[in-house]
Amino acid sequence: MKITLGWLKTHLNTSAGLDEIVRALVMLGLEVESIEDRAKDLRAFTVARVVSAERHPDADRLKVCMVDTGKERVQVVCGAPNARTGMLGVFAPVGTVIPRTKLLLKETTIRGVASRGMLCSAYEMGISEDHEGIIDLPPRSKVGEPFASVLGLDDPVLDVKVTPNRADCLGVRGIARDLAAAGLGTLRALDATPVPGKFPEPKAVHLAGPDEAACPLFVSRLIRNVKNGESPGWLKARLEAIGLRPISALVDITNFLTFDIGRPLHVFDADKLAGDLAVRAARPGETMLALNGKSYELDSEVTVIADASGPQSLGGVIGGDATGCTAETKSVLIEAALFDPVRTAATGRRLGIQSDARYRFERGLDPEMVLPGTEIATRMILELCGGEASEISIAGGIPKWQRSYFFRPKRTFTLGGLEVPTGESRRILETLGFTLSTREGGFAVEPPSWRSDIVGEADLVEEVLRVHGYDHIPVMPLPRETPLPRPALSPAQKRAVVVRRALASRGLVEAVTFSFIAKAQAELFGGGDPSLTLVNPISADLDVMRPSILPSLVSAAQANADRGLTDAALFEVGPQYRDDTPEGQSTVAAGLRMGRTGPRHWRDGGRAVDALVAKADALAALAAAGAPVENLQVTTDAPHWYHPGRSASLRLGTAVLAHFGELHPRVAQALGAKATVAAFEVHLDAVPLPRAKAGKARPLLRLSPFQPVERDFAFVVDEDLPAEKLLRAARAVDKKLVSEVRLFDVYGGKGLPEGKKSLAIQVTLQPQDATLTEAALEGFSKKLVEQVSKATGGVLRS
């Protein structure tokens, strides 16, 4: 909310300067978002008297003016039609920069006549759009003074961010009250003396809302024989300073009071109202042209003020155009009411109307300000527009707002951490308008009518603390619960952290992508269920909770390829969503590589990515997650988004821990990928956690004193034999003796029969009890060849 310092001081009697007030506001919880000091930019422009204004000898439209600046007499050539002898204008000396045009003013000669300065228009000063002639200052203005102070422009404008709970600070008076409580002066009395009515209010008002809460109170008053003209300068200046456009005195008064005391009012042109008024729910099909020039279709959720011909105002939101006040208005009906905050908010939201009235009604207004607000408005109207006022008509009544909370002064310390003397707590609350009565151990505290946000003791503690100052709360270290901290991460959380760093150390770059993707992409990965489709997505391509991380990574890899980075290695450790329950969300480490495994290099330029590159990444992630990678089975049943022949799942018993492989070409293409994608998905939640009670000790290391022996074997097997089968068979020959079986060559082609391949293994034997004899070695070799041949159908390659 914007306020000006001068406006604030009409409510607050203070000697505090701008800086002090701003600091106090911030520390009261009324954050000052900006301070605009227009006088600063206008300091060089002063009041000057036009001593003479003669026609330019060589130009009909120009005048040669002699100007008294208070220091000297200066000759100025001026084109304004209103320049005349004796007037007071705004003088810009040579060397100043004109605010609107940012042009430096220089001494010049216009059609042979010297001009040493300028008489300025309001447009050139940047204070209005009016460029019809130069500024004509009031005759009392003092020559030589900065003109900004004459026009009230030297009043700094503060933009105060009022939190949603402080509806009372949506009026200048509320802000002044807080400052007074903080010790920055005293609140001036508000004069709301009733204006006696000269005649009865002729309009009957019926409260016919759907329920009592819709409009519990409706106050109206007629003022006749008014003359609705322009507002006086001070009022226009106030409104303009906070960004409102002055319209006419009647409208300006309602706007002024909205911001001055936080009391929105509406003024009808009474002569345009047909018959009695009813406050009721709108009927389906009713429409209203509002004061903003837009027409609205109404429904039963909207509270309207209607006359015989239909809705003339939307309660608490905006008035209607048909019955609005104009320059011709002779009789004005003032409306001051209470409207249901919830309904007002809903109406404004549905119709898309943001108004200053709605903003206040939906935050909750002071029910006790309705009548005083009407009286203040009446007085202002009578003063500025003349006329005579009717009696006040009241429909409904003030709803009960009185309530009481118990306040223990010690709570400022036990909750707020600050010892505040009881007397000080009491002073603060009373200055804020609370009523205190002493009770055993504390006070019964009644909040004032304007503080509907106060609902308990904690709120009272906050009031005391914020006014006394959060700065005074002593800083206390958070006591330790244990001498040394316990681990912050659970084993499952720790695992995700380790997997992330393990994948990064393999050269993959971590991405963080959105949890929602396009429906079409989700469907490629078995997702796109309606229960996971956003009702209000930000855009059509971010409308479904992702069933897999891969689509986003593929798009990202291709986007990088399009930028010239064709070798992408990306991963993400993040969520995917199976359904909309908490259990449907799981943590997955997914990644992919596109292009080559490494950049071009003179020694080893990397190679094209394939399914086995993805397998290596998946296994590394699983190892980092603590999965027993040596016990995993590889099964060729990866989901349908993988290449059917170049993909697999990694299982531990029945649990599927991961998938890896080339992405299905059709899926890759649908995602826009222009190269082979080698991808993996590791389901971290499926990896068994270490048993909580397991000891940390490692099994005892037994080192054999005997020399290990290595033997190589090559088998010719069918081309489609899984290598794993051969390796398993070799390991199984003698589990105690065989310490390692390593596949070191895979060969197919020349020298081998069609449909065959050769697999060469190196078998390491580690004897435990004695050195291997030549005979034992022979026996082992024979057994291995036999068993491997039996298991694989292969023959030893000669």
Added chain:
Amino acid sequence: MKEQELEPLRREILDAVTGAESREALEEARVSALGRKGRITNLMKTLGTLEADARRAAGAALNRLKDEVEAAIASAADRLLHSELERRLAAEKVDVTLPVETGGEGRVHPISQTIDELTAIFGEMGFKVAEGPHIETDFYNFTALNIPPEHPARQEQDTFYLPGEHGNRKVLRTHTSPVQIRTMLQEPPPIRIIVPGRTFRSDYDATHSPMFHQVEGLVIDRSTHMGHLKGCLIEFCRAFFEVDDLPVRFRPSYFPFTEPSAEVDIGCSRDGGGLKIGAGGDWLEILGSGMVHPKVLEVCGVDPAEYQGFAFGMGIERIAMLKYGIPDLRPFFDSDLRWLRHYGFLPLEVPSMVGGLQR
């Protein structure tokens, strides 16, 4: 045979040995002196013909000569080996300016790194990391946090909705605060948690992303008050931004789920156009906090007459941007490798309080 008589022979042999330029020449000199038919060997063979005394003297002289020659041969062999190595090394060269394989260019995302830093700092203060689902119910995301249906904060059009069942729409959590509720419903006080994680709001422009990250904090016990809130958050700000004398300011504010509430600013300066965190004339808002609202405790079955505590929340991207000078929000989620490599972290840069947050 006297020593003098052997002297010419000695001279000759030693000259041949020390003058040998190759292993072959040395071997030749050895054979001619000590070989089966070598000159010293031959002389040895003649000893038998001498008288006992003469034989003893001549034998001793010959043995001395033989030892001397053998020693000379050994040292000559060493010398030759050494010069041969020198010759080989002079010929062996590698272009040490050749570029090597740099290995992995893997990086950890700044969001993950920042979360690890938060964990390290708050972990040191006894906080545990808690998590919760991203798809939430109205109850956890709003109602339980004292945000009634008609509350303006709930009506802002920035919540993503999912259809749900039987009219019970679901929401994408708009903050990490629902995990406060889930934790309090699950475990009794004392509670000390932080909740880093994804959050979602329907806002997309230069400074808003529809998905972003927050970290929530919650402390519940019998005695924690606002002084502790200040102590905890001041410590955090100074540790995270690694500025020991960082000014931290607490301003009254409003959140439905805390009372009293405070916004927290840190000191900064904007002199010369750039933003610098630290003592300066200016303030920068970085987090919201407050004492947990009694109504929130009640909803979770925690008796507000017995227990109290504080909560706080802040944007992870925001503090990462401030700390690491990352100018824009949107590239966090663009997966541009150039950005990730520039602003990302090496996998071994694991933050810890004792080891330091940074390398």
